[in-house]
Amino acid sequence: MDYKQPEEMMDKKFAFFHATSVSGTAMMIAAILSSYLSVYLTDTIGLAATSVSLLMFIATLWDAINDPMMGVIADRTKTKWGRYRPYFLVAPILLTLFSTLLWFNPNLGSGNFWYYLAMYIGYGMTVTMYTMPQMSVLPAHVKSDAIRNKIITYGAGCTALMFTIGSSYGRDIEQVLGKWFGTQNGWIPLMIILGLLSCVSFWGLFVTGKEKYIEPLPERPLTQDLKRILKHKELSPYIVVWIMASLGYGLMFATSVYYVMYYIARPDLISTYMLAVSLGALVSMVLLMGIFLRIFKSAQRALQVSVVGSSICYFILFFFGKTNFTFLLVMTFIATALASMQNALVNVLVNDAIDYIQFTEGISANGVISSIKGFAQKCGNTVSNSLPLLLLGLVGYVAGAVGKQNGATLFVLNFMRFGAPIITGAIMLLCLRINPVDKHREDIEVMKSMIRDHSEDNHE
Template sequence: MSKDQGAQSAKKEEHVSKAFSWFHATSVNGGAMVIAAVISSYFSQYMTDHMGLAAGAASLIMFIATLWDAINDPIMGVLADRTHTKLGRYKPYFIFAPILLTLFSVLIWVNPGFSATGKFIWVLVTYIGYGMTVTMYTMPQMAILPAAVKSNQKRNMIITMGAGTCAAAFTIGNTFTPQLTGFFTNLGFSNGYIPLMIVCGILSAVSFWGLFATSKERYLQPVNQGETLKNLKLVLKHVELFPNIIAWIMASMGYGLMFSTSVYYMMYYYMRPDLISVYMGVISIGALVSMVVLMPIFLKVFKTGQRALMVSQILSMICYIILFFFGKTNFTFLCVVTFISACTSSMQNALVNVLVNDAIDYIQLKEGISANGVISSIKGFAQKCGNTFTNSGVLLVLSLSGYVANAIGQEPESTLFALNFLKFGAPCLTGIILILSVMFNPVHKYAKEIEDMKSKMEDVA
């Protein structure tokens, strides 16, 4: 490539349409994220306290469903990489995503008049359907960003936009679900969750179909057409990527624990179910500040996503330790320190996406192929493993601790300790492992070679 051609290519690379940036940021992180927030924070409690499923049975549902969800991520990643249509490699999946998302997110809230076994099977099947749908659109959505944009600065800008949208969606889903479901109940719906899911599904359709219309798969290399396992082995043979995988698991667990334990914590440990919405609002607003305000500042001050991630985790753990010992002292104190912890910890789930793009670039450098889907699926697999531990683990620990549904003020001391540990102790452990994984990540030593490689990449759209 001549000097003039390189300059023209760099100039072209710098332009990323606002429409693509917006739709990419709001696809997974818009209406679909509101659905995910509602399910993450309220579905476990809905199963045990409204559908009448035992905590152990609900834990088993979460374990089976999220484990299978993790297993099928690599399958989806390989499938996405090998998709060849006139519409593109990753784009076709955005057409069907919101339709299936709406269907399954409605069905999981349906409380059929079945026996306990029948309810178990119903929830298991519908929850697996929901999880597979999320996998179907998450892998291509992650994979299409490095395929459409090669500038790290532009990628990080779009990731930051997505993080802000994610935080706003989580604020709505976590804070206002009781009010939103109550609104629909007042309109005559017997179950307010169902119309809420339909509205969110319609919003997700706007974003996913907009992403389909505005995305261009410019920067793709040939795909290894060998056997599926060979594609995975081709990536996983690079031990340099293993710290990334561990970091993805820990970030998923830490982020998930922050939300999935809060309803139980306020209801049974703090014994103030009337304050659930207030406390969830504190967490959600903290997450919004984290991703919209603080994350860009952290990236600017600490220069890289890796450094920003480590600093944010250290600050979060300090808050968690304080809350573990003194969280029940005063509600105002609990809210203030929780807000600070949410401000510093919530960005972890977005910052680890920087590691996805690093891994994709690294494999292109070392193997000369695009493995966007495979690497995105490995990240998805790691994230779902974290979700498996979080979703089923919380319920399992509660079951083993002697938890009794709807027994506010009557839970045994073992359950109260378990709730406090799950809320503040466990995220400290995941944070320590996450920091160590990022500290000993060797991929960064290839940064200059990767930048040289990307400067020579041509637009193939």
């Protein structure tokens, strides 16, 4: 069937706020927490590495579990503002609160563990509160795959920029703000500033977002919809891909500071190395991702090529990364430039799954599908946040002992930084060979062209 869908115009205001909400200063907060919080908890607060590992495991596991809950709640939310948009009002306020309290030292002794566990759980639930609706509102506002992919690319660019600033210069900015505000802990004013800026982006998304292309809320029981979605086992490879992409991306930032500080034994070079990582991510999402999409025509093919390329670089770095720091920087930049786009390209599979369920079942399940992706992503985060610290604790890692770590600790640092991403990439390649949407692509495009604008219905 030769069918051309009517052209849809880009809503520039919506595109801007969608790209700068989750991927704006909220992402910079995530970058700082991913790169520096574990080191802060072990080396400044004094928690044992195994305790921090347990803390991260509990918090991120619960974060994964509550994602489907949030997706279900969002899909069944009924307000005069729609299903997803109301969450953009409250979530950035809570983000500011919890991200700030994570850097506060309550001096509770053994009670510090429980304090930081509670704050990290609060932070994770807040991220879920805005991530699920933000992913859901895109296919509800836009039905053109080309425009959706452009907006995803814009968000990927923002993600890379915020990660560049947060992971490379977070500690430097913290020290400057500490001097400005006359405090030894500049993380607190930094989190407040970033949180307030995130309010602007999310509130802008609330104003510009429209829930046009979703079916009105059904009267049937929720369990019926869940059964109709979960029976599609052919979508399970998507879940594995989402987990692996998140795990590989998370390990990149969760292990880099430890790698340079203890494996290379040059804490003075942390900022330089993190800059190479972050610039690689920036180039990946701002430049290379668009080039890959144009050359390889589809997000799936671009994803496969990037996995192969980054895995080759990681293999070289695993064996030769320590030989020369300049070589390490250059190869890390190339590997990161190839790898970072993977975490953005897999978002295309979310829209594919939403369209597939609407095509096969005739229901709008944006929130549930987004929450399944979020659940998978958080599972990856759970492993990337907790496993390195667990392994370090088990093999005898000593906080602050630069140049004095044992051989097992050094091996774990090198493997988690460069060996583990090769394994996650191989698993992704196996799963990407199966995409149930491909054989229905043309019919799905016809279906989307026939979906009418329900924005007025949703506000009745």
